Amino acid sequence: MLTKEQLEKLEEQLTEEREVLAGKLAHQNPNVDFGDDVDAGDEEADEAEAFATVLGINQVEKEHLLDIEHALDKIRKGTYGKCEHCGQPISHEVLSVEPASRLCKTCKALA
Numbered sequence: 001m002l003t004k005e006q007l008e009k010l011e012e013q014l015t016e017e018r019e020v021l022a023g024k025l026a027h028q029n030p031n032v033d034f035g036d037d038v039d040a041g042d043e044e045a046d047e048a049e050a051f052a053t054v055l056g057i058n059q060v061e062k063e064h065l066l067d068i069e070h071a072l073d074k075i076r077k078g079t080y081g082k083c084e085h086c087g088q089p090i091s092h093e094v095l096s097v098e099p100a101s102r103l104c105k106t107c108k109a110l111a
């Protein structure tokens with residue numbers, strides 16, 4: 001079980017991480033213009049490829065942000081720190097490295 005102090009520290013970590021990520025995502029323009037002019041040829045293809053790369057990074061960060069939101073939600077509900085797979089408490093060792101972790105060490109190893 002987590003102590004109150006540990007939980008408060010983790011919540012702080014999560015909140016900070018969320019702010020950094022949300023700030024980053026907000027700075028990336030979600031309405032990137034693919035270009036309407038079909039004449040551009042190769043140049044457009046390069047642009048699309050570059051955009052896909054950006055999207056790839058975006059996706060990972062977005063998912064991480066969702067995990068963080070999810071963890072903060074669990075803190076509010078009082079279910080934080082429990083493995084979503086087996087229901088066992090997640091050790092502080094795991095949470096201190098990855099506060100948004102949904103799984104305990106055992107389930108993580110099996111996943």
Ligand SMILES: [Zn+2]
Nearest residue numbers: 083086104107
């Ligand atoms: Zn588990």
